[in-house]
Amino acid sequence: MVKFRIEKAPAPLWIKPLIPLIAIIVTFLVTSILVVMANANPLEAYYYFLLSPLSNRVSALETLVKATPLLLTGASVTIAFASGYWNIGAEGQLYAGAIAAAGLGMVLGNFPPILAIPIMLIGGFAAGMLWASIPALLKVKLAVDEVVTTLLLNSVILFIVSFLLNGPWRDPVSGWPQSPQIVDSAQLPRLISRSRLHLGFLVAIIMILIVWFILTRTSLGLKMRAVGHGQEAARFMGVNVGQTMLTAALISGGIAGLAGVTEVAGIHFHLIDAISPGFGYSGIIAATLGALNPLGVGLAAMFIGLIDTGAQTVSRSLGVPVYLGNVVQATLLLVTLGMFLLQNYRIRRD
Amino acid sequence: MNAIEMKSITKRFGPLVANDHIDFDLQKGEIHALLGENGAGKTTLMRILYGLYHADSGQILVDGSPVHITSPKDAIGWGIGMVSQHFTLVSPLTVAENVVLGYNKGYIYRPQEVIQNVTKAANQFGIDVEPSAIIRHLSVGERQRVEILKALYHNAKVLIMDEPTAVLVPQEVDILFQTLERLRKDGLSVIFISHKLYEVMTICDRITVLRDGKKIGTVLKNDTSERELARMMVGRETFGVYRQGEQKAGNPLLRIENITAVDKKGLTALKNVSLNVYEGEVLGIAGVSGNGQSELTQVLSGTLKPASGKIFIGDKEITNASPSEITRAGVGRIPEDRHAGVVGELTVAENLALESIEKFTRRSTLDKRLILKNAEQLISEYQIKARPTDPIRTLSGGNMQKVILARALSPEPRVVIASQPTRGLDVGATEYVRTKLLEQRNRGAAVLLLSEDLEEVMSLSDRIAVIYEGQIVGIVPGTEATEEQLGLMMTGARQEVKQHG
């Protein structure tokens, strides 16, 4: 009888860069089943998903608009994960940034944009950091598992937003549960006329580059990667593990906070409680798909932005529910994670 | 008839021969010790018997007939049970649930019935555990009894115990021995893995000694002595590197004063250890693994805080100092586990730079050119077979160790702490490492060498301290030490002799 056994063996180096591509292909094969169940042709669906958003100027720019918060949350998650700090809280930190943006946006009326916008960005960054500091300090000082705390705080901040919008900040003009519109000078300018693409996109690209620079070019980044890949060895070599993780967690929170600013000041101009449809979680997918390489994460975030735009086209053209986009994203995460895990195993014949 | 017979078992892991044509037999109703130093191949041999590993060649007989054991399930079917070094219990479940886990017949789970059955079994075998207790609440000794009960519950006639006393406090060891005695009277055969001589002499009928994957021999307890066992256990092939020349009496560069420390499990691992290491000498610490060497290394490396005591480098106190402060005080450290000394995913160059990263940083930015240049220089100086940009995990053990040596020794530290510096290395790399350590001594550094390899300690050390159960039980000049004497001290025999005589 022929017997097989599974062995642990490190993957050859050339496999790693191929994983995201293979994962995307596998994901589309798997989700085809759902497309067929919705009585649509998978090939046609892929066309609407991946190609039609890029076929005209409006929707191509819209893809970049969608990608903006994902670039930021992706960068946020990347710097945390690369340092071995499992921040699941980019979603909540985004909301913290959004609260700050809405609050500042109400009071900056006397400032010219050249001052108001940097204040908005700095304020959002600080708010994200502040919100991220709670689980980060618990982790570093008391060894409380950050996965649990960051995730729980995501729900907590939604209650805070809900309190603000139904109480002190309820819009006096419309009476709806949304904050008053932010002043003109605090709104992010458009990059291209007749589109929604705003300054936040540039900020996001810059943040991706900054994270790349920190991780690959600075001593802090080297320490972060050492802690992320081998805490014990990093400690042995004199790295202050707690401090490094704390720094990573705070920067991560700050960048996620920026995503809140770009959504409030670039798109909605109000704080609403649905300001993020899960950008924080999609950031985890982008970071994973990009294998924690900031430039790869940037591409992955754009790709997810494309899927989000595409899901609407598919739904409009073929009547497939728009949730297909979420299913594709979730499947993509599972497949990518599975492949990164399985790359270390071989099946051998006995 | 023999309950178990293993014939000419060979098992390789890559180039390493963990078991080299080993014959082993176990009679019915005996307690048979498998004795040997760490890495001798004891666990491997037993994992083969229990179906966790597959032998490359050789045969296993149960009650005289050849059998094929390809999984623990087969082994259990043949009446073989194993209590491994690391327990395999599910901690939120009860004792009874753990005992029946995986073997509960039928699909319906009746908690009361299970508890009744397990209580009955515990009484029958005379094992003192509370079937309804939750595993998480039990002491290590109690968990071990659950493992034993689990094996017996599944009709084990042969019980393998892999270093069962390593995790126990002395009182629990007594209880374990009583339990094993009783079970033996009921006809159970036991394979008892250990490297502690007096334990083996207390509980076992026969003793098989392994060394470096080979069987050295099997002796009857009544025909042997601790002395003979020590010699069988620790004799080693020798290498061509020896310390030469007398050491000049210098100043103590490393002073350890009354250090007491607690290990991860909360047990006292070091008791009042005091040592001086002088300029230009190698002080070797001999001992069987698990007697406090790891904790001593960690305390000196800054990765474990001592409970009390003081440490000085020259006049500078480094008790409780961080690893980077210790490095800056002039200590070169070679860690016990080389994988805990380097970050596998980082490159050779990054691993060489990280410890003194300030030197390679200009205004927070890494000076990549300097990092590469440093790596290239050390790679050629220390004959490392690797490129600066290779992830260090792709290096062989010997080359990885050379990277660690290069990092630790190139700043010419005043004190060198080398822990198991040649473990798992081939002959060439071993000689290289030993030569480098002696170079340090000869240029005037104080070298503290912790090694389980007695031959290594004896050929490199000017003085040899023996550590046993967290205490320094004696210090002998290197020129006077004999293998036998050290072997006895290392295995606690001297204390036993004292008590009895």
Ligand SMILES: Nc1ncnc2c1ncn2[C@@H]1O[C@H](COP(=O)(O)OP(=O)(O)O)[C@@H](O)[C@H]1O
């Ligand atoms: N799964 C494995 N892969 C590679 N090497 C192994 C493995 N298991 C054991 N070894 C090696 O085999 C040798 C014998 O190990 P082991 O049987 O655990 O010794 P002991 O139990 O006597 O301390 C050691 O050098 C060890 O490193």
Ligand SMILES: [Mg+2]
């Ligand atoms: Mg073992």
